[in-house]
Amino acid sequence: MAGRESVSRLAGRYVVPRLPALAPDLNASFVREALDRAIHGIGPLAPAAVAAERRLRDAEGHARRALDAIVDDHVRYAGAQGLLTSVGGALTAVVTVPTNITGLALIQTRMVSAIAHLRGYDLDDPRVQDAVLACLLGEARVDALVRDRKIPAPPMALATAPAHDPDTHRVLAAEVTAELVAKVGGKRAAVAFTRKVPIVGGVVGMGVDGFDTWRIGDYAGSELRPRARR
Template structure:
């Protein structure tokens, strides 16, 4: 009986290993799809882009307002944690990190949409995802074997496979986790003062959102036509 149990356990482990890449790829797709297309209580990139453009009637002004909206949302810690609880990254990181990543990805995709990119295109989705670590993070991500800059991915002809999307998502998540971990270390001292810790954390998230919004704006120049395969 012991041998049979061990063989069964070994077979289960092997099956789990074989299915792990597919599960990770599905998790990556789920994260990207929910962040860009939206879910209950969280409008997608097209919807928020449309509302800002209807109100401002100008793409650049709409993008400015879009970034400001996401900066405000990033400062609301409860909202960010709530979003993170709904959409999980394909690596084990806290919900608040997933939450800020969802906000940033929707913002980047909305900017791309306003600039004329097809956010249904897997290349554009991958490019929006690559903006999350910001300018410095993108260079680090390339060292991990990712495609070139987000802009080059968006306008290029390289097919974005499920495996590639999973690799990009995991690498971006690792970079975000590293940065947020550094932020939390800094907040150890701030948290000794009542209220100050939350205020500093919200401020850091708000600033990172503004910075990534500006970076995404540079990676998706105005009126670039995406070539169809």
């Protein structure tokens, strides 16, 4: 029991508050790299536009069904990596925390990018890329950033702005990084309470990451309204 208690304390009091120290490379540039890989593809993951077109064909041209399939796909991806990176305790966090954050960044940016393509947006347009990043933050955080004048507008308006603003891109990349670190930190705290049954931690991680991905997909689907596809 003493050993288990010490691991729990390490998770709750040491690992979670020091997530940035565990993953020093997780800065704004890592989010931009994840976005680039999501758009252009990496390894077995096809580019976001290719994934979107496949789902549109599967849905026989029905855009709403294709969008739902894209979200379902990525919820499963997020849940699977959430399961794998949440089994184990604080002593494995040095490996699993950065992996979980990086995996979520890639999966969620790919999902939103696929939705944007499906809705008729050009993923090579930096304004659209800003909109993708904004969607990752969710409606409440975006509204707060607009209210505080840290970004000029919500995703739809960013995607169709008259010009691209590099400062907005930098703010969004930094905000997405901080959001991902905070989410994984909160999840690690919850997982720490399941230390007596390690597999339960994996189930918690799967559920949290899957639900968060669904929530982002729902926001992106409602915010990025259809445009004429080229």
